[in-house]
Amino acid sequence: MRPYSQFTVASYLMAPTLITVSHVGSLLILITGLSWASILWMALLYISRAMATTVIYHRLITHKSYQAPTWVKWGGSVVAASAGQLGPSCWKAHHLAHHQHTDRALDPHSPYAPPKDSRGLYWSHIGWLLSPRLLPTKLPLDVESDLVLRLIDRFHFIPLVALGIISYFIGGVEYLGAFFLSTTLLFHGVQTVNSLAHIFGAQPFATDDQSRNNSFVALLTMGEGWHNMHHAFQASSRHGITIRDGQVVYLPDPTFRFVKLMEFFGLASKLRVPAETDLLARAKHREPAYVSSSL
Numbered sequence: 001m002r003p004y005s006q007f008t009v010a011s012y013l014m015a016p017t018l019i020t021v022s023h024v025g026s027l028l029i030l031i032t033g034l035s036w037a038s039i040l041w042m043a044l045l046y047i048s049r050a051m052a053t054t055v056i057y058h059r060l061i062t063h064k065s066y067q068a069p070t071w072v073k074w075g076g077s078v079v080a081a082s083a084g085q086l087g088p089s090c091w092k093a094h095h096l097a098h099h100q101h102t103d104r105a106l107d108p109h110s111p112y113a114p115p116k117d118s119r120g121l122y123w124s125h126i127g128w129l130l131s132p133r134l135l136p137t138k139l140p141l142d143v144e145s146d147l148v149l150r151l152i153d154r155f156h157f158i159p160l161v162a163l164g165i166i167s168y169f170i171g172g173v174e175y176l177g178a179f180f181l182s183t184t185l186l187f188h189g190v191q192t193v194n195s196l197a198h199i200f201g202a203q204p205f206a207t208d209d210q211s212r213n214n215s216f217v218a219l220l221t222m223g224e225g226w227h228n229m230h231h232a233f234q235a236s237s238r239h240g241i242t243i244r245d246g247q248v249v250y251l252p253d254p255t256f257r258f259v260k261l262m263e264f265f266g267l268a269s270k271l272r273v274p275a276e277t278d279l280l281a282r283a284k285h286r287e288p289a290y291v292s293s294s295l
Contacts, residue, residue: 014157028177042178052079054255062092065237066271084160087153089143093136102209109194125195189220197227204243205232206284223253237271243283248276
């Protein structure tokens with residue numbers, strides 16, 4: 001394992017600590033209740049931070065499925081870090097290890113090691129975060145070479161704490177409880193990609209792993225639940241694609257739609273999406289078919 005500084009280790013350990021605090025802090029709503037305004041605040045925090053995680057951390061920084069100005073990468077990473085799920089360098093390191101060793105022993109969060117049962121489900125959903133696997137074996141050089149991203153990574157806990165303080169000053173303890181609950185729900189939503197999307201769902205594309213397309217996970221994660229397609233075409237900026245009756249079918253993918261909106265405003269370019277012929281060629285059950293021309 002790469003020798004980390006004591007500060008880096010302490011920084012990364014803040015993630016499970018603050019997620020645990022968020023779970024406990026969610027109990028505040030039992031005392032304060034939730035007004036419609038605080039529910040809207042909670043939804044805004046969930047959607048914005050989920051979108052930053054998928055649009056910036058995952059599809060831009062990790063897989064380079066499109067290009068964007070540097071300031072977009074920096075600003076989006078701050079928002080994503082406020083979800084409390086580590087910074088861009090550590091996040092990318094874990095995700096790349098997942099793709100390199102999917103559902104095998106070195107996968108940091110596979111439900112198949114331990115075996116596919118309640119232990120595997122627990123491990124892939126939250127157990128790995130509370131174990132030494134939290135520290136990746138190596139950090140990505142491209143992120144580490146960007147001073148701003150490296151600072152965001154090492155101080156990833158500051159945006160989360162700042163957002164909690166802002167929530168309190170907006171609406172007191174009620175909004176603080178809403179912030180904690182939103183953070184907790186988002187954590188579990190994102191983790192379903194590691195757990196449920198490797199156990200339940202369809203496998204329209206041929207891969208050498210157990211990744212699945214799961215509509216429930218896609219709903220929770222702004223389109224990240226189309227996980228089998230993602231494993232088949234990792235560099236694609238669009239995950240919401242499947243094969244039905246030998247035909248390419250496009251599925252709801254809010255993250256891709258947001259990237260397209262960014263493209264419209266000149267904030268994203270060179271979006272990578274596989275050709276339909278390539279999609280059909282990778283179909284798990286290939287058969288004579290035609291290609292849909294509708295998007």
